[in-house]
Amino acid sequence: GEDVEQSLFLSVREGDSSVINCTYTDSSSTYLYWYKQEPGAGLQLLTYIFSNMDMKQDQRLTVLLNKKDKHLSLRIADTQTGDSAIYFCAESPSYTGFQKLVFGTGTRLLVSP
Amino acid sequence: EAGVTQSPTHLIKTRGQQATLRCSPISGHTSVYWYQQALGLGLQFLLWYDEGEERNRGNFPPRFSGRQFPNYSSELNVNALELEDSALYLCASRLQGGGPGGAKNIQYFGAGTRLSVL
Numbered sequence: 001g002e003d004v005e006q007s008l009f010l011s012v013r014e015g016d017s018s019v020i021n022c023t024y025t026d027s028s029s030t031y032l033y034w035y036k037q038e039p040g041a042g043l044q045l046l047t048y049i050f051s052n053m054d055m056k057q058d059q060r061l062t063v064l065l066n067k068k069d070k071h072l073s074l075r076i077a078d079t080q081t082g083d084s085a086i087y088f089c090a091e092s093p094s095y096t097g098f099q100k101l102v103f104g105t106g107t108r109l110l111v112s113p
Numbered sequence: 114e115a116g117v118t119q120s121p122t123h124l125i126k127t128r129g130q131q132a133t134l135r136c137s138p139i140s141g142h143t144s145v146y147w148y149q150q151a152l153g154l155g156l157q158f159l160l161w162y163d164e165g166e167e168r169n170r171g172n173f174p175p176r177f178s179g180r181q182f183p184n185y186s187s188e189l190n191v192n193a194l195e196l197e198d199s200a201l202y203l204c205a206s207r208l209q210g211g212g213p214g215g216a217k218n219i220q221y222f223g224a225g226t227r228l229s230v231l
Contacts, residue, residue: 031218042117042203043222088156098218099169101148101205103156 004104006089011110018076020107022089025070031092032065033101034074038085046074046087076109084111115140117206117223125229126194134189134226138206144168145187146207146220147179151200159202162187163209194230201225 003025012018024032030051035043049056049063049072056063062075076083089104118137126132138145147159158171162181170177179189185206191198205220 033219035222042119042224043205045219045221048219090156092218096169099144099146099161100158100171101146101156101220102158103148105155 004089004091004102006087006104006107008105009108009110011112012079014079014081014111014113016079018074018079018083018109018111020074020076020087020089020109022072022074022104023070024072024089024091024102024104026091026093026095026102027070028094030094031098032063032072033090033092034061034063035088035090035103036085037088037106043088079109079111081111081113084109117204117221119202119204119223119226121226122224123227123229125231127231128194128196130194130230132191132194132198132228132230134191134202134204134228136187136189136204136206136223138185138187138204139208139221142206142208142221143185144207144209145181145185146205147187147189148203148205149173149200150203150225151197154200156203160189191228196230199228199230201227 005023033048034046060077064073086106088106090101092098120135144163150156161169165181176192181187203225205222207220
């Protein structure tokens with residue numbers, strides 16, 4: 001079945017690293033995505049990783065994938081107040097032709113000065 | 114390059130009415146997806162259109178329908194509105210073609226239409 005889980009809330013101080021975690025259940029080859037949603041806005045794609053990769057780094061963002069445990073994490077280095085938003089993990093299973101996105105509940109990140 | 118655009122930004126309707134939401138994909142993208150983000154229910158896949166055809170739909174009643182026009186823009190129609198249809202409706206577009214890998218499997222989202230049913 002399809003199920004993506006995330007913790008609901010994370011609070012960090014400006015300058016610290018943030019780590020947002022996600023678990024998924026689909027075992028087929030899949031794309032995994034991180035989207036950011038600011039208040040009143042749509043979804044902004046941050047980064048993505050294919051399930052044959054272990055890690056992907058993009059500037060302040062590092063994605064780690066543990067395929068065995070079906071665990072995905074997003075690390076934001078030097079977190080800024082502008083990073084405060086809701087972060088969604090999503091998977092796109094191969095059996096859907098990578099067409100459908102299944103989203104987690106979202107993690108609300110609060111960055112305090 | 115313009116991103117995915119949605120209109121209207123906000124829509125207020127009363128129960129029983131019909132709502133029409135519009136989406137223009139990124140130029141060159143042929144697939145359009147609709148998602149519902151309702152309070153407490155998260156983001157749910159609604160519909161997928163490609164080359165003018167409905168390709169897949171999520172677990173939503175037939176009151177939710179839509180179409181895709183020859184220019185790849187799309188409309189989402191919600192008939193017989195119910196209070197629980199109040200949500201943010203997000204449209205995404207994607208460049209189809211090619212195997213797994215790279216930007217061709219990315220869905221890019223618009224800012225959404227907030228539908229309020231009173």
